[in-house]
Amino acid sequence: xxxxxxxxxxxxxxxxxxxxxxxxxxxxxxxxxxxxxxxxxxxxxxxxxxxxxxxxxxxxxxxxxxxxxxxxxxxxxxxxxxxxxxxxxxxxxxxxxxxxxxxxxxxxxxxxxxxxxxxxxxxxxxxxxxxxxxxxxxxxxxxxxxxxxxxxxx
Amino acid sequence: xxxxxxxxxxxxxxxxxxxxxxxxxxxxxxxxxxxxxxxxxxxxxxxxxxxxxxxxxxxxxxxxxxxxxxxxxxxxxxxxxxxxxxxxxxxxxx
Numbered sequence: 143x144x145x146x147x148x149x150x151x152x153x154x155x156x157x158x159x160x161x162x163x164x165x166x167x168x169x170x171x172x173x174x175x176x177x178x179x180x181x182x183x184x185x186x187x188x189x190x191x192x193x194x195x196x197x198x199x200x201x202x203x204x205x206x207x208x209x210x211x212x213x214x215x216x217x218x219x220x221x222x223x224x225x226x227x228x229x230x231x232x233x234x235x236x237x238x239x240x241x242x243x244x245x246x247x248x249x250x251x252x253x254x255x256x257x258x259x260x261x262x263x264x265x266x267x268x269x270x271x272x273x274x275x276x277x278x279x280x281x282x283x284x285x286x287x288x289x290x291x292x293x294x295x296x
Numbered sequence: 297x298x299x300x301x302x303x304x305x306x307x308x309x310x311x312x313x314x315x316x317x318x319x320x321x322x323x324x325x326x327x328x329x330x331x332x333x334x335x336x337x338x339x340x341x342x343x344x345x346x347x348x349x350x351x352x353x354x355x356x357x358x359x360x361x362x363x364x365x366x367x368x369x370x371x372x373x374x375x376x377x378x379x380x381x382x383x384x385x386x387x388x389x390x
Contacts, residue, residue: 208373222377228298229374232367239360242353 146171153271206277206295216288227273227295234269300326300369301389311382322389336361 147168154164209230213221240248249260281293306318340357347355376387 218379218381220377220379222375222379224373224375226298226370226373229367229370232363232370236360236363236367239356239363241357241360 209276209295210293212290212292214290227276230276231269231273234272238265298370298372301372301374303390305386305388305390307384307386309384333361333365 211223283291304320309315
């Protein structure tokens with residue numbers, strides 16, 4: 143049994159993921175992983191001209207390398223951010239090294255802005271799973287006033 | 297592990313002012329940064345040793361410093377474009 147499959151099954155046994163999520167992860171780890179990744183990459187809209195072509199931004203085999211955040215506002219304020227997923231991973235690993243005093247201030251500040259997520263509960267072993275989940279995440283928000291927010295990985 | 301960013305490109309344009317452009321060769325700053333990091337590392341190692349001997353729970357300042365460097369090295373490819381009505385800010389690490 144491969145390491146990935148055993149890890150997925152242990153997560154299922156611990157109750158951290160559902161049966162459906164485990165089945166999807168097992169399928170992704172199996173032979174359909176490359177085809178699924180390529181199909182997801184091709185089904186997404188191509189990035190804008192300022193972010194380059196898909197072939198320049200994806201890694202070998204179509205593995206997403208960047209997270210894109212695009213905000214198009216009707217009042218002319220547009221934001222286009224491209225973040226390397228390796229930077230996201232490194233930043234997440236840093237959370238385990240933040241001093242406790244600073245961590246409390248960060249959690250309090252996040253709580254004041256409505257994010258009750260406790261960074262102390264973030265384990266290093268969850269980082270790869272989170273990055274994998276981010277690679278499959280796509281957020282598309284169209285507001286009533288015509289603003290559009292897109293978050294995706296490619 | 298990818299190479300750290302070599303160049304930082306910053307462009308700020310405003311409707312009424314001249315555009316501001318900055319092209320910073322980061323690779324020229326890395327030797328200086330290395331010296332500063334080594335100096336800081338001396339202090340962090342001493343601090344970690346003192347905290348460890350006093351049985352403090354947190355004694356990872358050296359790892360935090362090196363981890364911050366590692367995170368900074370992964371910034372290659374980071375692009376931030378903010379375009380407003382009368383101003384634009386483009387920041388790119390490549």
